[in-house]
Amino acid sequence: MTVNHSEERKSSTRKHTALPKARILIEALPWLTRHNGKTVVIKFGGNAMVNEELKAAFAQDVVFLRQAGLKPVVVHGGGPQISAALDRHGIVSEFKAGLRVTTEDAMDVVRMVLAGQVQRELVGLLNQHGPLAVGMTGEDAHTITATKHQPEIDGELVDIGRVGEITAIDTGAIEALLADGRIPVVSSIARSQDDGHVYNVNADTAAAALAAALGAETLMVLTDVEGLYEDWPDSDEVISRLTASELEKLLPELASGMVPKMEGCLHAVRNGVTTARVIDGRVQHSILLEIFTDEGIGTMVVPDARPDEQGDAE
DSSP, X not given: OOOOHHXXXXXXXXXXXXXXXXXXHHHHHHHHHHHTTOEEEEEEOGGGGTOHHHHHHHHHXXXXXXXXXXXXXXXXXXXXXXXXXXXXXXXXXXXXXXXXXXXXXXXXXXXXXXXXXXXXXXXXXXXXXXXXXXXXXXXXXXXXXXXXXXXXETTEEOOXXXXXXXXXXXOHHHHHHXXXXXXXXXXXXXXXXXXXXEEEOOHHHHHHHHHHHHTOSEEEEEESSSSOBSSTTTOOOBOOEEEHHHHHHHGGGSOTTTHHXXXXXXXXXXXXXXXXXXXXXXXXXXXXXXXHSSSOSSEEEEOOXXXXXXXXXX
């Protein structure tokens, strides 16, 4: 009898290379079980929006969640794309209190870029994997309603144009899409509650409001940092987990860019969302790493323990 040692070696090599993959899948099993059937709202932003490889990886992650039995909802803004389009139209980008001043002319550009460019590209990337994604804006089916937002600067209310403060969420259209197995992709534009116009709404705020209204299991916010830092800029140690009350104490000390993200996380977990996470969108497949591994890679915010839970812990 002739023994083919070459074939034996190939078979052994295949088993060896397959084993780590099996271990990864097994590690994901409790997380897959825990999140099955749950809604997860993902705010798409930062470098993940402009880097082609990261965009493709993001789309793969979202489709994976859907195929693994979760119900992903994507909410997006489009700061870099809006700034570039405003430049092309000769409109100066101006910011006050960390928010874009949105004139009538600028609002037309914002609407065009969010619903006609960023959303269409993202829907296209997701739909490379099947007839899954459906694009909509907050205007559609009264999904997001807002009134004029006037931030306070140095004790005075400031007019920043067509920037909205969310007053109501109607989840009916999103829930119908989820029930049909679709992936809603929502542009952060809102209908007006009172004056017939549309409003530009901060996408972090919109994602948090939708997560709360949908009773989502998780809110995930992609950003361009590793998470919330312990003592920035003196330390780059990331806080892996904190409670709503702990986050509230930190808010006044945060950099302006992190404030709407962390305020969104706080709003979410104080309104029924089980966890809110800020993760590094510069890392490929960061969504899967955060949801389906023991370590996680970002900062997770959880609700405060109820008094009865504290008693149990003691």
